[in-house]
Amino acid sequence: MNDSFQRFSSVAKINRFLHITGQRDNGYHELQTVFQFLDFGDTLEFKVNNSGTINLLTPIAGVSNSSNLIVKAAKLLQNKANCSFGVEIKLQKQLPMGGGLGGGSSNAATTLLALNKLWKLNFTTDQLAELGISLGADVPVFVRGFTAFAEGIGEHLTPIDVDMPWFLVTIPNCSISTAEIFGAEELPRNTAKIDINNVDMDSCHNDCEKLVIKRYPEVAKLMSWLLEYAPSRLTGTGACIFSSFNDKESAVQVQSKLPNGVKSFVAKGLNHSPILAELKL
Ligand SMILES: C[C@](O)(CO)[C@H](O)COP(=O)(O)OP(=O)(O)OC[C@H]1O[C@@H](n2ccc(N)nc2=O)[C@H](O)[C@@H]1O
Numbered sequence: 001m002n003d004s005f006q007r008f009s010s011v012a013k014i015n016r017f018l019h020i021t022g023q024r025d026n027g028y029h030e031l032q033t034v035f036q037f038l039d040f041g042d043t044l045e046f047k048v049n050n051s052g053t054i055n056l057l058t059p060i061a062g063v064s065n066s067s068n069l070i071v072k073a074a075k076l077l078q079n080k081a082n083c084s085f086g087v088e089i090k091l092q093k094q095l096p097m098g099g100g101l102g103g104g105s106s107n108a109a110t111t112l113l114a115l116n117k118l119w120k121l122n123f124t125t126d127q128l129a130e131l132g133i134s135l136g137a138d139v140p141v142f143v144r145g146f147t148a149f150a151e152g153i154g155e156h157l158t159p160i161d162v163d164m165p166w167f168l169v170t171i172p173n174c175s176i177s178t179a180e181i182f183g184a185e186e187l188p189r190n191t192a193k194i195d196i197n198n199v200d201m202d203s204c205h206n207d208c209e210k211l212v213i214k215r216y217p218e219v220a221k222l223m224s225w226l227l228e229y230a231p232s233r234l235t236g237t238g239a240c241i242f243s244s245f246n247d248k249e250s251a252v253q254v255q256s257k258l259p260n261g262v263k264s265f266v267a268k269g270l271n272h273s274p275i276l277a278e279l280k281l
């Protein structure tokens with residue numbers, strides 16, 4: 001057993017667009033979206049133990065360890081595999097929570113993938129993705145690790161290669177509940193379905209954007225500022241906004257002009273999550 005901590009990345013995703021094409025009887029929404037990974041995110045470190053205990057050494061303020069998706073993912077895997085190993089886990093959090101960057105889902109997926117390897121469980125990617133969906137709608141895409149066109153309630157994933165711009169991601173000073181946005185009566189729910197072979201990012205949109213802008217003045221203000229400089233769009237149900245640039249320098253230049261106090265980062269869009277390479281090491 002390796003008795004040092006092993007490090008794995010847990011990157012962000014953005015929804016390049018998010019179309020809501022219907023709603024199921026159980027209230028869940030039918031979506032079409034492209035998930036793209038960013039080369040920016042959290043880091044997780046794992047040290048396997050023989051005692052069977054699962055211990056997150058770096059709790060997140062406001063989230064109890066038992067409801068942390070990292071701990072939930074580790075316990076789920078341990079139970080499923082009837083595994084006698086445990087693990088000590090350290091998290092370096094960089095991603096804002098409730099930002100539409102999928103931080104919690106990404107952490108859960110990294111935990112499933114890393115422990116599958118470190119506990120030598122040999123679950124297939126399909127099995128891990130299936131386990132992951134019980135933790136959150138976005139966990140499977142992080143488990144699979146490829147940029148994907150998603151349909152259904154977000155679970156039907158088809159690999160797709162998209163352009164890889166540089167993004168300035170800005171983080172408005174508010175946290176938005178996914179359930180609140182999906183629960184709103186005035187949310188549009190009838191965007192026509194598009195064909196995966198004919199995806200034009202520019203003519204797509206995010207169906208949550210108008211509503212979020214209406215309800216959250218912080219997002220409205222930042223969006224209109226950013227649109228003066230670059231094409232900008234909401235990710236997921238918000239609150240973060242991504243603005244696209246052809247090169248890093250242009251993104252950094254606009255970042256340097258941001259109004260005082262606006263948090264942000266610059267990152268490149270990827271077609272594969274870095275964890276795929278890390279798992280092979
Ligand atoms: C919209 C996306 O952000 C796109 O990336 C995600 O699909 C949402 O993923 P998430 O935050 O992990 O969402 P979950 O925790 O699974 O669901 C939160 C709530 O959003 C609503 N929800 C979620 C996904 C979906 N296709 N339809 C929904 O109506 C449900 O009310 C659910 O109770």
Ligand SMILES: Nc1ncnc2c1ncn2[C@@H]1O[C@H](COP(=O)(O)OP(=O)(O)OP(=O)(O)O)[C@@H](O)[C@H]1O
Binds near residue numbers: 097098
């Ligand atoms: N490890 C974790 N990291 C972040 N949030 C977590 C974690 N575990 C549990 N949570 C809970 O999940 C909530 C959503 O966090 P997350 O960062 O996934 O939001 P998000 O970026 O809006 O995700 P999405 O794009 O899937 O809507 C948090 O507010 C927090 O209460």
